[in-house]
Amino acid sequence: MSLLSRHRFIVTGQVQGVGFRPFVYRIASANSVTGTVNNSSQGVVIEVQGTAAQVEAFGFDLTETLPPLARVVSLHSEPVEPVEGENGFTILKSTDGAGHSVLISADVATCPDCMADISNPGNRRHRYPFTNCTNCGPRYTITRSIPYDRPMTSMACFPQCPECQAEYDDPLDRRFHAQPNACPACGPEVWLADPAGTTLARGDEAIRELARSLAQGNIAAVKGLGGFHLVCDAASDRAVAELRRRKHRPDKPLAIMTSDLEAARRLASLIPAEEQWLTGIRRPIVLAAKREPSPVSALIAPNTNFLGVMLPYTPLHHILLETFATASGHETPALIMTSGNLSSEPIALGNREALARLYGLADVFLLHNRDILIRTDDSVVRVNPDTAGPILLRRARGFAPEPVFLAKSGPTVLGTGPELKCTLTLTKGDLAFPSQHIGDMANLESLAFYREILDHMQDILRVTPTLIVRDLHPDYMTSTLADDLGQRLDIPILKLQHHVAHIHAVLAENRFNDPVIGLALDGTGLGEDGTIWGGECLLVDPQSLEHQRLAHFAQIRLPGGEAAVRQPWRIAQAALWELGVTESGAYHWPWLDRFGQESAFLPQMLTRGINSPRTSSCGRLFDAMAALCGLCSTISYEGQAAILLEKAQDMTETGAYPCPLKSADPVSLNTLELVAAALGDLNRGTSVGKVARRFHLGLIRGLTEMAFAFSTLLDTHHVALSGGVMQNLTLATELPRALESAGLIPLIHHHLPPNDGCISLGQAVWGQRRMLLDG
Numbered sequence: 222m223s224l225l226s227r228h229r230f231i232v233t234g235q236v237q238g239v240g241f242r243p244f245v246y247r248i249a250s251a252n253s254v255t256g257t258v259n260n261s262s263q264g265v266v267i268e269v270q271g272t273a274a275q276v277e278a279f280g281f282d283l284t285e286t287l288p289p290l291a292r293v294v295s296l297h298s299e300p301v302e303p304v305e306g307e308n309g310f311t312i313l314k315s316t317d318g319a320g321h322s323v324l325i326s327a328d329v330a331t332c333p334d335c336m337a338d339i340s341n342p343g344n345r346r347h348r349y350p351f352t353n354c355t356n357c358g359p360r361y362t363i364t365r366s367i368p369y370d371r372p373m374t375s376m377a378c379f380p381q382c383p384e385c386q387a388e389y390d391d392p393l394d395r396r397f398h399a400q401p402n403a404c405p406a407c408g409p410e411v412w413l414a415d416p417a418g419t420t421l422a423r424g425d426e427a428i429r430e431l432a433r434s435l436a437q438g439n440i441a442a443v444k445g446l447g448g449f450h451l452v453c454d455a456a457s458d459r460a461v462a463e464l465r466r467r468k469h470r471p472d473k474p475l476a477i478m479t480s481d482l483e484a485a486r487r488l489a490s491l492i493p494a495e496e497q498w499l500t501g502i503r504r505p506i507v508l509a510a511k512r513e514p515s516p517v518s519a520l521i522a523p524n525t526n527f528l529g530v531m532l533p534y535t536p537l538h539h540i541l542l543e544t545f546a547t548a549s550g551h552e553t554p555a556l557i558m559t560s561g562n563l564s565s566e567p568i569a570l571g572n573r574e575a576l577a578r579l580y581g582l583a584d585v586f587l588l589h590n591r592d593i594l595i596r597t598d599d600s601v602v603r604v605n606p607d608t609a610g611p612i613l614l615r616r617a618r619g620f621a622p623e624p625v626f627l628a629k630s631g632p633t634v635l636g637t638g639p640e641l642k643c644t645l646t647l648t649k650g651d652l653a654f655p656s657q658h659i660g661d662m663a664n665l666e667s668l669a670f671y672r673e674i675l676d677h678m679q680d681i682l683r684v685t686p687t688l689i690v691r692d693l694h695p696d697y698m699t700s701t702l703a704d705d706l707g708q709r710l711d712i713p714i715l716k717l718q719h720h721v722a723h724i725h726a727v728l729a730e731n732r733f734n735d736p737v738i739g740l741a742l743d744g745t746g747l748g749e750d751g752t753i754w755g756g757e758c759l760l761v762d763p764q765s766l767e768h769q770r771l772a773h774f775a776q777i778r779l780p781g782g783e784a785a786v787r788q789p790w791r792i793a794q795a796a797l798w799e800l801g802v803t804e805s806g807a808y809h810w811p812w813l814d815r816f817g818q819e820s821a822f823l824p825q826m827l828t829r830g831i832n833s834p835r836t837s838s839c840g841r842l843f844d845a846m847a848a849l850c851g852l853c854s855t856i857s858y859e860g861q862a863a864i865l866l867e868k869a870q871d872m873t874e875t876g877a878y879p880c881p882l883k884s885a886d887p888v889s890l891n892t893l894e895l896v897a898a899a900l901g902d903l904n905r906g907t908s909v910g911k912v913a914r915r916f917h918l919g920l921i922r923g924l925t926e927m928a929f930a931f932s933t934l935l936d937t938h939h940v941a942l943s944g945g946v947m948q949n950l951t952l953a954t955e956l957p958r959a960l961e962s963a964g965l966i967p968l969i970h971h972h973l974p975p976n977d978g979c980i981s982l983g984q985a986v987w988g989q990r991r992m993l994l995d996g
Contacts, residue, residue, distance in 0.1 A: 225303040226273045227256070230283060233264035234294035235324040235623075237369040240355030240399075241265055241291050242312050246392040248282040249310040259313035260368045262683075264295075269310075270303055289356060290326055290502070294626075294652075312392060315368040325361050325369060325681055327619050328446055328597070330504040330534040332357035334395060339536050345384070348425050350537035351409050351591060355399045357502070361622055362447045362595045363401060367681055371400045375592035382407035401591075409591035411444075411537070416583065418576050428537075431587050432544040435556065440464050442561050442575055442583035446535050447597030447618050448568035449561025449575045451582060455479075455517040456551055462520055464557060467582045469564050473858040474522035476506045476529040476599065478558040480542040487553045488512060489528050494609040498602055503619030504534035505600035516553040524861075526868050531558070531599065534619075537589075560598055565663045567670040570596045595677060596670065597621060597657045607954045613974040614948055616644070621657035622678070624649075625972050625982060628732040631993050635675075635686035635706075636984030637699040639719065639746075639977040641859070642945075643667075645675055645699075646981035648989045649684050653729065655973060655982050662698040671702070689714045690988035692722075692980070694747040715988060719746030720754055721768050722983030723943035723975075724761045729986040730979075731968045735939065736762040738771070738931050740924060742952070743944035743976070744786075744840030744859070752776070755838025755944075756892065758927055760935065766991055771931050772888040773837040775799075777845065780826045780833045789844035789862045790816055790854040791823065796845045796896045798827050808903040811851035839946045842892050846916050849899060850909045860945065867949055870917060871910030878915045880923025882930060890927050895919050917951050925959040932965055941968040947975035 232241075237260050245258045245267055254271035269279050284296065331339075335354055338346040346352045353359070363375040371377060381389055385404050388396035396402045403409060405424075412420050413427035422430045431441055438460045441452045451468065453460040455477050465471055479485050485499055489509035498507050506529045511522070522528050533539040546554035561569045561579055569575040572588045579586070601615040613620075630651035638645050643659045656674045660667055679685060691703035693716050707714035717725075724739030739759040748754035749770070756774030778795045779785035785792050790812030797803070803824055805813065812820060826833050840863065847853040847862035852869055856862055878898035883889045898919070899912050928940045940960050947953050947969075957967040973979040 224272065225270055226276045227268060227270040227301050227303040228276050228280070229299055229301045230267040230269070230280070231264055231297045232267065232283075232293055232295070233324075235290065235292035235326050236265045237325075239290035239326055240288045240395070240397070243355065243392045243394075243397040244288045244291070245283070246310060246312060248279060248286065252279040252282065254279050255307045255310055257311050257313050260315035260370065262316065262367065268301065270307055290329060292324065294324065315370050324624065325364055325367070325622055327503070327621060327623055328359050328362055329357045329502045329619070331536055331539060335536065336539065339539065345406075346404055348428075348540050349405050349408075350411055350428070350535070350540055350589070351401070351403050352536045353399060353401050354395045355397065356395065358399070358401050359446055362593050362597050362618075363591070364681065365594055367683070369400060374400050375594050376401050376403065379403055379408050409589050411587060411589040414576070414586045414588055416576070416580055416586070421585070427587060428540055429544055429548075431585065432541060432548040434585050435545055436549040439584040440467065440582065441585045441587060442569070442579045443541070443587045444572065444575065444589050444593075445537065446593070447595070448570050448593060449579065450558045451561050451579070453557045454549060455521060455555035455557050456549075458518045458520055461518045461557060464559070465520065468559070471857050472523060472861060474525060474527075474529055475557050475559045476531060477517060477521060477555045478531050478533060478538060478542065479553065479555040480546060481532065484553045484555065485530050485532060487516060488555065489530055492604065492606060494604045498604065498611065499530065499532050503600065504532055505602040505619055506531045508601065508603035508614070516551070517555050521557065524868065525864050527603070529601065558599070565661050566666050567660055568596050568598055595674070603948075603950065605953055607958065610971060612948065612953055613970070613972070613978075614976070615658045616655065616973055616978055617657040622654055622681070624652035624654050625730060626732070627651045627653055627729060627986060627989075628734055629990065629993065631989035632687045633684040634688045634690060634985045634988035634992065636722075636981035636986075636988065637689060637691045637703040638981035638984070639692055640694070640697040640699065642974070642977040643671065643699060644978050644981045645671065645678070646985040647678050647682060647684060647686065648985050649682050653982055653985055654678060654682060658978060668698055668702070671699075685710070687712055688988045688992055690717050690984035692716065692747070692984075693718050693749070715991065717984050717987050718749050719980065720757045720944070721759060721761060722980045722987065724759055724941045724983065725763065725987045726973060726979035726983035727941040727943045727968050727970055728761070728763045729982055730970055730972050733939065733968060734763055736760060736764075736935070736937050737939045737941045737968065738928050738935070738937055739941040739943070740928065741944045742839040742942075742946035744838055745836075753779070753834055753836035753838060755836060755840055756842065756890070757837065758890070758931065760931070760937070761941070763990065766987065766994060770887070772882065772890060772927060774839060774842060775889050775891050775893045776835040776837050777841065777893070778827055778833040778835055779841065780823050782832050782834060786841070786844075788816075788855050789848040790820070792841050792845040793848035794820060794823050795827055795833070796849075796893065797900065798824060799893055800897050800900075802900065806900070806904045807906075808900070812848060812854045815854065839944070842895070843946070845896060846899060846913070849896065849903070850912055852909065860948070863946070863949060866913050867917070867951055869909050869913040870951065871908065871914050874911045874914035874918075876911075876915050876918070877922050878919030880919045882923070882927050890923050892920070892923070917955075921952065921956050921959050924956060925963050928960060928965055929963045938964070939966045939968055943970065943975050943979065945976035
């Protein structure tokens with residue numbers, strides 16, 4: 222026995238529900254070692270016994286031949302006493318505990334092996350919409366608690382048939398301990414219902430009948446992986462227009478799901494990185510350049526050059542698209558797949574909830590009886606053509622609940638997030654766990670969703686926060702929630718300014734620990750001086766946690782307050798008023814025809830300061846320019862004016878408007894000169910395309926010169942970029958380029974959106990470091 226060696230390995234990370242234990246069983250057999258493996262609250266615990274060479278070979282395979290979905294965060298190994306008489310390798314039952322170091326896998330797209338099963342008429346899972354294995358399928362959305370075993374998922378109520386149980390119990394089968402494993406004999410089923418909930422068809426016939434209904438121009442509510450989609454024929458102008466009317470979404474682009482990569486190529490001009498995202502295991506919506514002429518309705522994404530495309534990520538989607546292709550006869554089958562909700566509400570989750578909330582929106586409902594425990598929207602990604610890296614616009618399905626790995630370990634802190642594009646973040650040791658996209662905290666439904674996610678994340682992470690960090694704004698729903706929760710838990714609550722949180726989020730993602738110049742460019746955030754910030758140059762030190770507002774955009778007024786955000790013509794007129802321009806010159810002001818009477822009152826409001834708060838917002842500057850150019854006087858969704866201004870650019874233009882740095886106290890970037898130069902060009906008859914391009918180039922040059930000036934002054938050469946304006950592809954690509962040309966080093970987001978979806982991460986990491994600093 223003395224010749225035997227026994228080692229215990231404890232593996233943490235994404236190692237449950239990803240085929241890790243059968244992988245361990247296989248490499249144990251291959252290396253002729255005995256022992257055990259089990260899921261525990263610590264992670265996966267493995268003990269192997271054999272000769273020293275056999276144990277060493279097993280350890281090599283354990284780290285170098287991982288299954289495709291596994292992600293190891295830590296691997297601890299230690300020698301233990303050999304076990305006498307052990308003659309095999311055993312997979313033990315999972316154990317639970319008070320704390321754990323396990324990462325729940327995100328939901329994963331259907332794998333090729335399961336696709337082969339679905340497509341094979343001789344397979345018992347032919348056209349079965351809940352087919353999966355250890356390499357694919359639902360994870361996060363069906364997980365109730367840890368450890369990730371069937372009783373802890375929404376599959377607990379589906380006892381497996383003998384054939385499925387045999388697969389589940391066989392360590393050499395790819396469905397070994399695949400917790401959502403099922404087949405038509407024992408698993409969930411789908412059915413088609415009318416708006417009253419009356420069943421119209423069941424099983425495969427329900428999907429066929431749904432496809433026929435969609436081909437006839439009807440709108441369906443389809444229960445998917447993380448909630449419901451509203452679905453219609455993407456080629457039908459009538460169906461798309463009706464969906465927009467019912468959903469109260471007149472202009473905002475809608476997402477499309479198409480059958481395969483070849484079909485996607487007929488819809489969009491795809492670069493290789495976009496194709497990789499479309500076909501990968503995460504399957505987000507990918508914003509890609511439209512092809513013209515297009516086989517789908519022009520009403521899907523009006524006034525933008527981009528189309529949001531995704532490929533099927535569940536068996537149900539694959540089967541529906543295949544069936545719809547036959548029913549519609551379309552060469553390029555494509556369906557609108559937009560969130561099943563009214564604007565500003567969270568996505569609908571359960572059958573009864575959908576029948577109630579989506580009544581009047583859908584003509585038919587495709588329902589199923591596998592409960593969705595965690596509602597999760599589709600993620601949205603665009604590719605940076607310079608780096609081939611992602612710019613996340615919405616982080617949800619396929620990404621959540623993956624952590625951000627931090628530079629330091631610390632106590633558990635909750636960042637409660639902002640008001641718009643809200644997420645929350647919990648830290649645990651050296652990991653930060655941003656939630657999936659929750660949305661705009663505009664109603665009680667969103668608040669209930671927020672609380673669902675907060676409770677669930679605390680449960681699966683087995684943590685309770687010791688500190689809460691919230692936004693400065695006292696009226697945000699997240700601020701009220703933070704104050705209430707802090708009182709209930711009797712823990713401290715700290716406040717962090719919105720744009721400082723943006724920069725801390727970038728630093729956390731990059732694990733960067735030195736002082737930086739931060740450019741935070743967005744629409745709105747309450748500043749430390751009580752005004753509305755949004756075009757900010759900051760000095761941020763992640764070690765001392767000190768920060769300083771170095772400079773900001775020239776302030777303009779928002780006549781009418783929130784009304785100005787919805788009506789950019791007001792901001793354009795206010796910007797001209799700041800320049801002393803009160804009457805139209807040669808260039809006819811585009812808002813005078815529709816808003817002449819209201820426009821006449823604005824100078825009086827501005828002069829007296831009546832309901833006209835000042836802002837340094839970069840987003841509002843884009844709004845003003847879009848209105849000045851006659852592109853957008855009113856908006857129906859956030860960012861609409863900026864999207865139109867970006868699209869309008871004449872990319873052959875190389876000139877840039879002046880945007881100088883004013884050295885007054887406080888220092889400001891004189892962005893009003895961009896407005897003045899644009900007005901001059903428009904009065905001279907310069908095309909809107911040239912004006913839009915000169916504006917973008919002038920802003921990029923001004924930002925670069927400002928960053929360089931402070932870099933020289935402060936001997937700080939890294940520049941962190943964040944804020945919703947960094948979703949603008951022109952700024953996202955050309956501003957880092959310009960900074961690099963000036964000898965500066967840009968830091969950008971890689972794992973979270975640059976918009977307010979990153980705020981909670983910045984809050985939580987700042988709070989964790991504050992606790993470490995204060996001891």
